[in-house]
Amino acid sequence: MKQVSTIGLDLAKHVFQVHGADAEGSPVFNRKLRRSEVLRFFEKLPPCLVGMEACGSAHYWAREIAALGHEVRLIPPAYVKPFVKRGKTDAADAQATMRFVPIKTAEQQAAAMVLKTRALLVRQRTQAVNALRAHLAELGIIATAGLAKIEALVAIVRDETDARLPAAARFALRAIADEIEASADQIERLERAIVVETKHDEDMRRLTTIPSVGAITA
Known part of the structure; x- marks a missing residue:
């Protein structure tokens, strides 16, 4: 059996597809692996060049497989297609193989999760604020634009003595106020937490010296 030197790994939640080729590019194997089998499979192989699409879990698998002695390269999704045989050209292959995504550390991924979670919560708060404004407007209660002004609407919802809100409306809108x-x-x-992290990260500290760039945008 020819010795594998290059492996393409198609990531999934449960069943992975792995394709191996020798130094000349001839196929050596093409098989499926369950999630629990992936690392055991790579443990048994000699050091190889492993390529995979830079999708959500790719950085985790890249770190784990690299720790077993393999060289791992993450390819941006936009440049994966040139590797497909249909429409394959040497020029496209050459361009695609020159574009790789750096493998992130767990700490870098964690920092990104903090920012993404904040962005999610901001979107959810905006949706809740818009819903509260719309519902109260139906009852003739409005507030001027701006997030700061929403406190006045929340106060109305929590004011049991305000007769403008029927009991059922107050009961429902209190849930939205709680969410806000x-x-x-x-x-x-x-x-x-982001501000604290910025103080400990040299790159982020340098970015915050740029006018109009703060801890969040850095």
Whole structure:
């Protein structure tokens, strides 16, 4: 059997596809692997060049497989297609093989998760604020634009003596008010964590010296 030197790994949640080729590019194997089998499979192979698409879990698998002695390269999704045999050209292959995604550390991924979680909470808060404004407007209660002004609407919802809100409306809108306040608290805690991280990261500190760039945008 020819010795494998290059492997293409198609990532999935449960069943992975792995294709191996020798130094001349001739196929050596093409098989499926269950998630639990992946690392055991690569443990038994000599050091290879392993390529995979830079999808959500790719950085994790890249770190794990690289720790077994293999050279791992992550390919941007836009440049994966040139590797497909249909429409394959040497020029396209040459261009694609020159474009790789750096493998992120777990710490880098964690920092990105903090930013993405904050962005998610901001979107959810905006949706809740818009819903509260719309519902209260149906009852003739409005507030001027701006997130700061929403506190006045929340106060109306929580004011049991305000007769403008029917009991059923107050019961429903209190849930939205709770979500707005909870989101604001979570966003504030995440932003404090981002500021602390910025103080300990040299690259982020340099970025914050640029006018109009703060801890969040850095």
